[in-house]
Amino acid sequence: MSDAGFFVLAAGVAVIGLVVWLALRSPRDDETDTSEPSEGGGGSLTIEPPVTLVELEDDDVVVEFAVPLSEEKDDRLHEILMSSAVEAIRKRRQFDVHLASGRLNRIVVRSGRDAVQHIGHIELADGMLPPPVEDVAFEIATGAAPLLEHASGEAEGPADFGPDELPSIGSELGLSPEVMTALRAQGLHPTEDDAPELVRGLLKTAGYAIEDLDDETYLALRGGDTVYVRSVPHADGDHPELSEADVEAFLFGLAKSSASEGILVSSKLVPFHLYDREHERARLLGRQRLPGFTRSMFRR
Secondary structure, eight states: OOGGGOOOOOTTOOOOOEEEEEEOSSOOSSOOOTTSOOSSOOSEEEEOOOEEEEEEETTEEEEEEOOOOOSSOOHHHHHHHHHHHHHHHHHHTTTOHHHHHSOOOEEEEEEOSSSOEEEEEEEOGGGOOOOOOOOEEEEEEOOOSOHHHHTOSOOOOOOOOOTTOOOOSGGGSOOOHHHHHHHHHTTOOTTTSOHHHHHHHHHHHTTOEEEEOSSSEEEEEETTEEEEEEEOOOOTTSOSBOOHHHHHHHHHHHHHSSOSEEEEEOSSBOOGGGGGGOBTTEEEEOTTTHHHHHHHHHTO
């Protein structure tokens, strides 16, 4: 595979991908609209699997995704990737003369974040792309309550870890297969990635729009719910507990933001005395609360 054949698809490529239909406690007929007040999410959400490569190989076109695959075959995820590959090529053909003029025999689909695996291929009749497929629907029940309520559960107590070790948080969250597929379709690994990345993906799955502020903070918006989110990552060898400075930075950022409420997200442990720094608009969503947060939001 030559370097010259590599194309990195622009972030704005519209891919049919994963569509999550959100079942609410209080059903609504209209789609989620962050400009209108509401009690919860609604409508549909399109999550675009991240495309890393579109390349011609003889009469085939190869599409690769940075989507981690599960050990057992996930038929739904494979279906999403296959249909998304077709739409990625359809979009690319609008400005790529080689794809537009060439006669294609097959679409070859591969995916993986560390090691790329073959997903499958699509035979093309007379070089024509198949028509767009119907959206793949997920029935994922999400809580309609404001986000802060999901993040306000009781801390479940620290687990017995070594002084400088914290295992991956994903295995403790009790995510359903459907939610795990939704995370993978966003390029996330449900059992390996850190809490800030997973929570961001979970918010997207629950119908929240994300508005980045900087590398560590963003706004999560759904209906009338606008939440300031500050991420505190944890890497191997880091101190396993949140610090006073982490909480101070969170509270200061929340006060300066336009958000009505905020959460600090980390897979680190929260020392119990830091919960005293919470107030009615601010919650610390650390390791002890994350399992309850996902159970509340996704009704597990």
